[in-house]
Amino acid sequence: MEGRLANAWRLTVNDKNFIKTALLSEIRIDGRKPFEYRKISIKFGREDGSSEVQLGQTRVMGIVTAQLVQPYRDRPKEGMLSIFTEFSPMADPSFEPGRPGELAVELGRIIDRGLRESRAVDTESLCILAGKFVWAVRIDIHILDNGGNLVDAANIAALAALLTFRRPECSLGGEDGQEVIVHPPEIREPLPLMVHHLPIAITFGFFSNESILLIDPTHNEEAVMNGRMTTTVNANGDICAIQKGGGEGVPQRVIMQCLQLATSKAASITKQIKDAVEAFNTERALRKIKRHPTSTGVDVREKQNQ
């Protein structure tokens, strides 16, 4: 086991000092300004509810699936939302397979709090038959490449996947109206989820020098920084969640500065996500039209008869 620990990556003292000294002159090693985000690219898979987000060198995949289950007894009219985070050993040599470590659990909790507590996803619309059948939506987040700032990238991946996910339409049937019939996607068009707003997570990095503040730290900067704070805000200016677990103490005015910065960044990221989802939905609609050439043929013949 000691052999495995020896494989852990460590930043050299020279590298650390270089990063700190450069930050004093507001220079970051990848050429960004302190309050600049890396390039975000959002791609979707063939199926509904699968997204792949690249934030600089960080790469995260989000998959959304849903299942019909019995609701909790104290909440019979609400659906369920659960988030599973997998820190794949693919992303970083120090990630071990098996039980999720503290970082993975923390990441999952931040995203969960942002979506659930702020009621971004409407769980009441997931109820089919109160007390008997509700949809349980499951979000799987796979971290593929750790280039720093996994929380933000994972959050965007989860949101993008939720916005493009479609659940099958179901209706009540049977003799007493107590049976649920799930319609396959070929018969009836599946429905999107009701998402009220998009909570965007923005991560800040703090250093021992009070005047140094960073947004979207890379992997190297994360190894050097002394404290981090993740604020989850939406484009309306609401604060959904703030997470600052330990690390360097920060004065109040810096926190206020961070929150203001976060709100402005959230607006641009929200627009980017919505544009990407819009493009995917257009492409999906085009694909559906191409898939049914026979149905359009029948329509033409009927018109000629008239």
Place this chain on the structure above:
Amino acid sequence: MEVDREDGRSQNQLRPLACSRNILHRAHGSASWSQGDTKVLAAVYGPKAGTKKNENPEKACIEVIWKPKTGQIGKLEKEYEMILKRTLQSICILTVNPNTTTSVIIQVVNDDGALLPSAINAACMALVDAGIPMRHLAVSICCCVARSGLVILDPTKLEEQNMKAFAYLVFPNSVHSVLPEGSLSVQGEPIENGIITSVTHGVMSVDDYFYCLERGRAASTKLSDFLRRNLQQQSTDSSKAG
């Protein structure tokens, strides 16, 4: 006997292949392989110091981690890990770096049939990208026997579910050698006729199985050509950058 396949392919046609290497930044080697809609991502880390407890320290060890798209890791994933590990152990030269572990991590991005063969192909490309010494590459193909007795290649998920039986076959890649013919053959047969791995599901007759092998071998030549072109192209690209 003509067969109507949903996507209009003939019984011997493979789906469009796409492969890219070096897509991840932290991993030592990475590759993404897609056959039609089935897409698999493979990453390689290694060699790392030390081997696991029950492994032979005189040889290099290969560790495979299979990550499904969703859900918990169960017996099926463990089985895939074992098959992949044994296949890769037979193609890598294990005596070059003794007492080391090379980790291969497979992430399923989309499963539309022939998942294990895609994963084997992706893992092979990722090992090449990482520079792990290998004897030869492995090309993998899925052949299935329909209820009518027809043998078709590279099924989609729907086709796989309606088949009587199917077989995942792994062959060594075809060799382009400057050495005289015959020097690379084993017992009079060329090296690419050997079967590295064969996993079957369902019941098929012996004749059907041999027919599958023949078809698989023919398809593996096509796959080897694709691999060779892909690797040569990317190696010239990187030399331009360097």
